[in-house]
Amino acid sequence: MYSGVLRSFWMRVLSPPVDLAPERRRSFQIFARTYLFVTAVHVAFMPLFLWVGIPLLTGLNLLCIAVNVLAIRLHCHGYFVLALLIKLAAAAILITVASMLLGNDIGFEYYFFIILFEILISDLSRPQKLLLSGILMSLFLAMIHWLSGLLGSWSLGEPARELLHAVNLATVFILITFIAMQVYSVSETTERRFRSDASRDSLTGVYNRRAIIECAEALWEQRRSLALLLLDADHFKQINDTYGHSAGDKVLRHIAQLLQRTLREGDSIGRVGGEEFLILLPDTSCDEALSVASRLRDQLVAQPCPLGKRTLPVTLSMGLALSYEDKALQGVIDLADRRLYVAKSAGRDQLVAEGGDSLETMVHGEIFTGSSSREV
């Protein structure tokens, strides 16, 4: 139960606002994780501050925890700059006061590098980054030269100073490592998502036109034998007109899912037009491609598209062409397209794997009587 609550809290904190621009999502994720981790570090430091026995530092650490929690809330609601500024200001105050109380040989000044790192990787503008870095550097120098030990009436024993120094140093290393790893992993995930978004059709999840053509080109360059199957849903306009556009979308998703389930792992599917799909079957002979098409058709008959309480039968017309039938990839695609057109003209719900060699033949109607149209 606790893990469920924790996971839903984690998901809520890490989910960017819906209207956030895609290019800002990366920064959102990195800072959401950083705020959570830094809050945990402040909580972990509480026993140490209690042990040191300086109420002012314990209070400031508590303040930092509260400010971090507030920063997480502000961040999740889109107030990124404000969240970052109050978080960094609270940390800078804690570090400066700690140094003023205990001197600068305890390692609190190292935390300034974390603050600088956070400023530099943030979404702030360049002038804002330069200004804040300048302020930070001035504070750092002032702390080293004048502020350090200014309130230093607290005498800590040498072992305690050494322990605090080691803890601070280790924490700075851990924080830098954590934040750098977040930058790397979130960037990688974001990049992978952008790449996938750029190559996928958002409605059906299969490749979009550009991506499937790129796949075909890659296979063509490798000189692999390739069967190209072009599919088009029959009377799709009627489905849209009768049941509505969202029912039409559902049918397209149904077809795409069925294709994905039916095909081999090495095969590729792309949506190349409104209701038109292109399937690439590498290293596949004509007979094998015909049996794939036959399997697709059987699957579609066995699994009509569910639509509310009823199901909607969907049929496909298909044109098949093989890589050896033309010298150029575009020629093979055009051939499959012409055969698809022949399948449509010949009554739909069928595959054409031969003929359609020139537009002229089709215009003269020979295809309707010859052996070029072949039912699956």
Ligand SMILES: Nc1nc2c(ncn2[C@@H]2O[C@H](COP(=O)(O)OP(=O)(O)OP(=O)(O)O)[C@@H](O)[C@H]2O)c(=O)[nH]1
């Ligand atoms: N729901 C939905 N419809 C789409 C989408 N893309 C295109 N369409 C529709 O698909 C229909 C295609 O109509 P036509 O080209 O006449 O094809 P058809 O009705 O299937 O007729 P045939 O192909 O000859 O069997 C058009 O009404 C388009 O508006 C889409 O993404 N979603």
